Amino acid sequence: MQYRTDKRSGNKLSVLGFGCMRFSRGVAGIDLKKAEQLVLNAIERGVNYFDTAYMYPGSEAALGTILAKNKLRAKIYLATKLPIANCKSGADFDKFFAAQLAALQTDYVDYYLMHNINSLAQWNELRAWGIEKWIATQKASGKVRQLGFSFHGPRQEFEAVLESYDWDFCQIQYNYANETNQAGVEGLRKAAARNIPVIIMEPLLGGKLATGLSAAALDVFSKADASRSPAQWGLRWLWNQPEVTVVLSGMNEQRQLDENLAIADVSEANSVTDSERAAYDKVIEIFKSTDKVPCTGCAYCMPCPKGVNIPGCFAAYNARFAHGFMPALPMYITTTAANRKVNALASNCVKCGQCESHCPQKIEIRRELANVVKRMEPLWFKAAMKIYRAVSK
C-alpha cells in the first residue's frame, strides 16, 4: 500500500480508502459477516482510512461493531459526517454526534465532515446556529480530531466555502468524467494549495467507469493498453495527481478489494503519458454521449413513496445508450421487478417531487423518469409484463 501525508495533521493515509456507503446488503440489512471479512482484509493489507456517515443506513453501526469486536479502532482513521440536512437547530449537533459515537462504539472521530455542504449559504446557516463554537468544543475535548466538509455543488460555491473557514480537509466528487464538474480540477488544486488533504468520492462514478463503459470506449482503452481494466484507468487517473490524498472506493466484493489494492500498489503520481491522456480524452467524449442521466447510484433520493427504484431506473436507462435496448432490458426488468404486481417501475412516479431536493447531482428526477418511461416502457413492454403477471399468478 502507498501512503500520502496529510500535511495538516501529519497522518499517513492509505491512498485507497474504504467507503462504507455500499456495504453489501441482504433482506435484513447490511451483511455483517461479509462486511467484516472485507474490512479485516483491507486493514491487514494496509488500508487505514474508513469513511461512513449517519445518512448511510446501518453503516456506522456495522463499522463500529466490526472495529470493536476485532479491537481495531486505534489502527485506522475513522471518518464520518454530521447530517446537516437533518439539523433544525444547534441543539441537533450534540444529538446526532452522540448517536454517531454510540453507533461507532468510539469516543472520538479522526475526520469529521459537515455532510454535503453545497453552498456558502448552507454553511452560513450552520454558523448562525453556532457550529464554529460547537466544533471548537469538540476539538478541544479530543472528540473530533480533524474537521472538514463534503461537497457536491458548483465550483464557485466550493471555493467560497473553502475560503470561509480554516478547514482541516475536504471531500469532493472527482473522476476523469468530472474533471470540470462540481469542484473539479480547479477546486482540487485550490484545496491542495491550502495544504489540506483532499479525499475523493465517486472515483468511478458509482461504478459506471468500471462496468458501464460502451464497447467503443472500451476499445479506446484497450488499444492504448490492453492489460489495464477500466477501473485501473479510472483510479490511475486520480492517483496520477499529487493533489489527491485518498481515493474512496465503496467496496462490497473481495474481487473489487483485490483489484483496487493491486492498482493502488502500482499507481504513481505524475505517471500518465501524453498518449494515455489522449485515450482518456477520447473515452470522456464517448462516455458523455451515452451517460444520459448523471446518476451515481447514491440512493439519497430513496425511498420513493410510490416505490420507484430511481437509481435502478437510471442505471438501466444509461445502459440502453451505452449497450443498446436489448442488453439493457433484462437489467430494467430485474431492477424494477417489472414482472411483479408490486414493482418499482419509472411509470409509478406520480411527480410528487419529494426526491429531487435530496439529489447531490441536481438531477431533474421527474423529467428524467418520464424519459425512462418513454425509452424503457414501450407499449409492447407494458402489455408483455401484464400478460406475464396474469399467467404467473
Ligand code: SF4
Ligand atoms: S417524484 Fe416520483 S420518483 Fe420522486 S419521490 Fe415522487 S413519486 Fe417517487
Ligand code: SF4
Ligand atoms: S438520482 Fe440523484 S440522489 Fe438518486 S441515486 Fe441518482 S444521484 Fe443519487
